[in-house]
Amino acid sequence: MPAKPAPIKKSAKKAAAKEEKPAEPVPETVPAEVPPVPETVPTEAAAVEAPAEEAAAEPALAAEAPAPEGPADEAAPSTNAPAEAAPAEAAPVEEPPKPPTPPPPAVPASAPQNLSLDDINDTSVTLKWRSPENIGSGLDGYIVEYCKEGSAEWVAANTELTTSNRFVISGLTTGDLLNIRVVAMNAGGRSEPVALPQPVPVREIMDRPKIRMPRALRSRHVKHVGEQINLVIPFCGKPKPVISWTKDGQPLDTKKINIRNSDKDSILFIRKAERDDSGSYEMTVKIDSFEDKATLIIQIVALPGPPASVKLVDSWGFNAALEWTSPKDNGNTEITGYTIQKADKKTGDWFTVFEHFHRLNATVTDLVMGNVYTFRVFAENKVGKSETAAVTKAAAHIQKTGIVYKPPEYKEHDFSEAPKFTALLNDRAATVGYNTKLLCAVRGSPKPKIEWLKNQMLIGDDPKYRQINNQGVCSLEIRKPSSFDGGVYTCRAKNSLGEATVACRLEVKQVTIQEEKVK
Numbered sequence: 001m002p003a004k005p006a007p008i009k010k011s012a013k014k015a016a017a018k019e020e021k022p023a024e025p026v027p028e029t030v031p032a033e034v035p036p037v038p039e040t041v042p043t044e045a046a047a048v049e050a051p052a053e054e055a056a057a058e059p060a061l062a063a064e065a066p067a068p069e070g071p072a073d074e075a076a077p078s079t080n081a082p083a084e085a086a087p088a089e090a091a092p093v094e095e096p097p098k099p100p101t102p103p104p105p106a107v108p109a110s111a112p113q114n115l116s117l118d119d120i121n122d123t124s125v126t127l128k129w130r131s132p133e134n135i136g137s138g139l140d141g142y143i144v145e146y147c148k149e150g151s152a153e154w155v156a157a158n159t160e161l162t163t164s165n166r167f168v169i170s171g172l173t174t175g176d177l178l179n180i181r182v183v184a185m186n187a188g189g190r191s192e193p194v195a196l197p198q199p200v201p202v203r204e205i206m207d208r209p210k211i212r213m214p215r216a217l218r219s220r221h222v223k224h225v226g227e228q229i230n231l232v233i234p235f236c237g238k239p240k241p242v243i244s245w246t247k248d249g250q251p252l253d254t255k256k257i258n259i260r261n262s263d264k265d266s267i268l269f270i271r272k273a274e275r276d277d278s279g280s281y282e283m284t285v286k287i288d289s290f291e292d293k294a295t296l297i298i299q300i301v302a303l304p305g306p307p308a309s310v311k312l313v314d315s316w317g318f319n320a321a322l323e324w325t326s327p328k329d330n331g332n333t334e335i336t337g338y339t340i341q342k343a344d345k346k347t348g349d350w351f352t353v354f355e356h357f358h359r360l361n362a363t364v365t366d367l368v369m370g371n372v373y374t375f376r377v378f379a380e381n382k383v384g385k386s387e388t389a390a391v392t393k394a395a396a397h398i399q400k401t402g403i404v405y406k407p408p409e410y411k412e413h414d415f416s417e418a419p420k421f422t423a424l425l426n427d428r429a430a431t432v433g434y435n436t437k438l439l440c441a442v443r444g445s446p447k448p449k450i451e452w453l454k455n456q457m458l459i460g461d462d463p464k465y466r467q468i469n470n471q472g473v474c475s476l477e478i479r480k481p482s483s484f485d486g487g488v489y490t491c492r493a494k495n496s497l498g499e500a501t502v503a504c505r506l507e508v509k510q511v512t513i514q515e516e517k518v519k
Contacts, residue, residue, distance in 0.1 A: 107136035108188035115182055115194045117289035122204045124170040129182055129194065131165065137187045144169060149177035149199045161185055176202045200289050209237035209285040211294040222333075224383060225302040229270040233283060233294070236264070241285045248279045273300045275332050304379040305329035307338070307390040312375065313361075315396040320373065323361045324390060327379045337380045340364070345372040345395065356380065367398045418498035419444035422472075425491060425504035430481050432510050438476040440491050440502055448493040448500075452476050455487045481508045 110132040119126035127144065141161025145154040146169060157169045172178070181195035212234045223229055235241070243261045245252050245268070252259065256277070260267040270277055281296045310324035326335060337356040342364060343349060353364050353375075367373055373396045376389040423441035430436035442448060450469045452459045459465050459476075464485075466477040474491055490503040 106188035109136040109184040109191045110134040111192040122174040207238035209241040234265040301333040302331045304331040310390040312394045320396040339378040419448040419493035419500040427505045442493045448495040451492045453490040
């Protein structure tokens, strides 16, 4: 059989409601009304909803009404325990209000920055500047003041604060020399003033100064040691500006560097450049407070020094490994490479192995077995190769592998040969009074002796004939032959192994001229 539901205890709820009602008039502010609990709800639902509703209402009533006491508490069921525990908490005590914090004291701003002259004419001066780095308690504006040179009275140029970073002082007298300053204002008062470095003359500037740097000089200007430097830099400005030069922020040494100024250009002249002349040169063209600056970088370069050290790391087979360090003096420009050379101890002649080599180590190969090698390294830059080199202290010994070379034996060839004509004499026809030549070729070893014969008679040293034998080519020149020089000519060659002959016929013809009969 299912258990019967617990009976609803209405008297306990009504007693709790009666005790809560008298507590309502006590607080000054009316708390939120607690909705009544319906009595017709089943027992289990009422037991669950009652604590939730009473718990929501108890915080508002806890600070205003005392906790209920008496038999009503004892008669209340266990389901109302959360609602009855809340009124037992102590009421919060209100803290007294804190006094207001006094505002921080006003701090003036720092001085304006970068005050400069923007424009000038015969009656006004235009200034510009940058805002202060620290504005303190804020920034209300600026006051521009000026005073004449020799006077201590500063006059405000603006009657009201200006918020712009540019201001025109007008109504000035031509020819006055003015000191000008600017002050930032805020709730803390005046800031420190910023003033122009030099007094400003009130006059018309016809043409502002401007340097017209040539395109070739806008980048780094490189020269070799000992070369002449002559740079012309034009400028413009009216009236004539004041020109000044500095090197690395310091005045120029007039003993080494000459400056020649004209109305339109400035010339920097160095007769013989040295490495100390390298640096950043600054040219300034100035008219009153207007100026223009240009920077010129000059680099004087020279040959580099040799590598600091070079050593032979190892040698094996037909190879040798080298290492070296960068030179201490790079010639005032970057090192572009190295040249490695080797020398055989037998000859002492140096041969280039690597050129324009970029690393600091190298392996030399194809060395000859049995030789001893020494190595040296040159440094290179844009100017050229170093005058001296770093040489290895140790030598590389290329050991023999134990193989004994035996050259092959060749039987000497016997070139002995009896004379033999390779080109024969040819029959020829010659004209009386005109030189003619007979040619033939012969070979033989030992070198054969050549003789010429005419009609089987030895010619010998007859001056009418010229005999030539050059590398086996034999020639006989007959000078201005006559009809009697015709016949059979023979060339005879002989040596210890034999002889050979060759012959030809020469015919000498007489030139006949037929005379025409005059009719």
